[in-house]
Amino acid sequence: MSNVEPLRSEVRDGMRIDWDVPIVMDDGLVLRADVFRPEAPGRYPVVLTCGPYAKGLSFQEGYPSAWNGMVLEFPEVGAGSTNKYQSWEVVDPEKWVPDGYACVRVDSRGCGRSPGFVDHFSARETQDFFLAIEWAGVQPWSNGKVGLNGISYYGMNQWQVASLQPPHLAAMCIWEGASDWYRDATHHGGILSTMWANWYDMQVKTVQHGLGERGPRSKVHGDTVCGPDTLSDAQLQANRSQFGDDILGHPLDDAWHRERSAVWERIRVPFLSAANWGGQGLHTRGNFEAIARAASSEKWLEAHGLAHWTHFYTDYGVQLQKRFFDHYLKGEANGWRERPKVQLQVRHVDRFVERQEHEWPLARTRWTRYYLHFGDHSLRTEPPAAPATVDYEALGDGLTFMSLPLAHDTEITGPSAARLRLSSSTADADVFLVLRVFTSDLREITFQGALDPHTPVGQGWLRASHRKLDPRFSQPYRPYHPHDALEPLEPGQPVDLDVEVLPTSIVVPAGYRIALSVRGKDYEWQASTGLKLSNLKNELKGCGPFLHNDPRDRPAEIYGGRNTLHCDPADPPFILLPVIPD
Structure with a gap:
């Protein structure tokens, strides 16, 4: 001393x-x-x-x-x-x-x-x-x-x-x-x-x-x-x-x-x-x-x-x-x-x-499901009618599902949650969800975030082996996982994943589109920006310093391979969005 x-x-x-x-x-x-x-x-x-x-x-x-x-x-x-x-x-x-x-x-x-x-x-x-x-x-x-x-x-x-x-x-x-x-x-x-x-x-x-x-x-x-x-x-x-x-x-x-x-x-x-x-x-x-x-x-x-x-x-x-x-x-x-x-x-x-x-989430929220349509990679309020599958590289950029141009200004303010059915060629999979907004000419809108100047509208993550829910704290708009035990995947066997997407707020103008990306790695606004802060090691590419790239946590032999999304019309994949009425 x-x-x-x-x-x-x-x-x-x-x-x-x-x-x-x-x-x-x-x-x-x-x-x-x-x-x-x-x-x-x-x-x-x-x-x-x-x-x-x-x-x-x-x-x-x-x-x-x-x-x-x-x-x-x-x-x-x-x-x-x-x-x-x-x-x-x-x-x-x-x-x-x-x-x-x-x-x-x-x-x-x-x-x-x-x-x-x-x-x-x-x-x-x-x-x-x-x-x-x-x-x-x-x-x-x-x-x-x-x-x-x-x-x-x-x-x-x-x-x-x-x-x-x-x-x-x-x-x-x-x-x-x-x-x-x-x-x-x-x-x-x-x-x-x-x-x-x-x-x-x-x-x-x-x-x-x-x-x-x-x-x-x-x-x-x-x-x-x-x-x-x-x-x-x-x-x-x-x-x-x-x-x-x-x-x-x-x-x-x-x-x-x-x-x-x-x-x-x-x-x-x-x-x-x-x-x-x-x-x-x-x-x-x-x-x-x-x-x-x-x-x-x-x-x-x-x-x-x-x-x-x-x-x-x-x-x-x-x-x-x-x-x-x-x-x-x-x-x-x-x-x-x-x-x-x-x-x-x-x-x-x-x-x-x-x-x-007066409260959170807002009492007047219209909880709205946007369904993932695999055939044309669209995001729609009407569910798909037929079974389908689509796959992507498990450690790659994944897939993006995009809405039609919105007919009127739409406010999304609150927490969100996604329901996916996924299988993997390996014993586990990491899912990175990104809620995004695009202009009518398909330019992505990003924002100055807490640290990164090109932060997307919303993000959520889930390791498939952590998919177990805790019913004491889970809400339809905020799934809660105990993270107390692993449930490995059987390769090729689909499981249901409920993914928390963190609270956000954005008024999306008429003519713009909303999108959901299902990825196998962190979001990147672009491959290189040249942007840094004096107190951070990494270049700012969209996620600031909040990255998930330690190979000791994500070895390729477990988290690599191919992931497949499954659509059952009786329980189709969707993201639940908090739409606030005018």
Whole structure:
């Protein structure tokens, strides 16, 4: 453990800032926090984050492509702040402290200025978060009400710590935070996501505690971002889990995954859950699932588009967050509880239109089946009349079924589900579904997603050996698979697959077409784009970093060969779409 340096406190830019405040854990380890609070003495509500990205690393230095793109498109993000205290995926204290909030940033165990062993989303890390909340709730500058707010990782771990019910936790804003470690994050439909192993290299190892002089220095106070000690590579490796291998080693939804997931019946704190329509792979499903399953009686849903950090920092997002926290942390009677439970940025091909709703999925949804017709690869509302089969390369681009031009503008907003009958020449098969929109001249319409600028309208995945359904949680529009055992295929024998397609929103103009692709690999908008983000390894081709291409998880001898789709007119294949009437 690093030595505990004395607390440093100073006044800068209208704030009292306490740097590297020690928070002692129940095992004696000391986490480090920065506290930004009003100059005037008093007790203030707390907005707290705890995570691995190093509190002293500036957004601009750590994630330059994301920062530069955001402020170029939305200058309001940088306005009204020196931006010296901007950090990745947490609030800007210069925009919160003047409104009477204390902002606390805690480096999680093993990261940034906090020593220890890195083990993401583990019970140990969640207990640390619990203790940090309880510490903040009893400080002399705290009013005893702690709110949690942050993007992605800083949202995901809120679900876990809320399951422990910290007494001083008063409210949460989870901005694009996955809640089910298996289904939302590591295994989509049972298929391994390679994102996490790459993320670990790019965003955690680069700020691990112990990099010391080998790591960055704070642009504000000059100290090393990753602690005072400089460790060897061997020492650093010994202080962290083998995260990618750990995930690979748990291919089913077992106790390891459940330790890192929400316990819905224990989450009772008020919350605002903000999802991204284009966040397939991490930033969509969990926020919608929370609305359906968390025990909280006071819960609100917001859904938006654009890059997943953008609206957290725009005036739109900040004002929404403050109104929520003003009520629950300050006790202001600002009408929050009377507002509709759902706020949607409904997506059009060229804009977003804000709309208030009262439930999710929308009660007025017209659940509409679009059937797959194999003969002409069409997608129609009338079922096929004759038996048929069609096959495709099991690891290839698959097949696309397309509707006729729509007669009128059609809104699709909500979750979807597909029913397929499939056989394979091998003992298993991976199905990748892509919901797509095409113009009248057959150009595909894609959108700026949470990370990728050419994200399709919707995606879903399922490994055929994981096809078993859990009737406790399955809905016609959201099949739920337990992922607790394998049911291998008999080559050539068809089985029924119910595939979850994640929630989406799109108003498809008249004359456009909708389509469903059934693929054997990840969607690609085009073979090469030349587009990258500074914090990602891979080129952005349509799925961002959320790829499923690890050959250890998808060996060709099991997932290669040929897949065949079967049509029985008594139970034909379809996708169930949430059509919203005018």
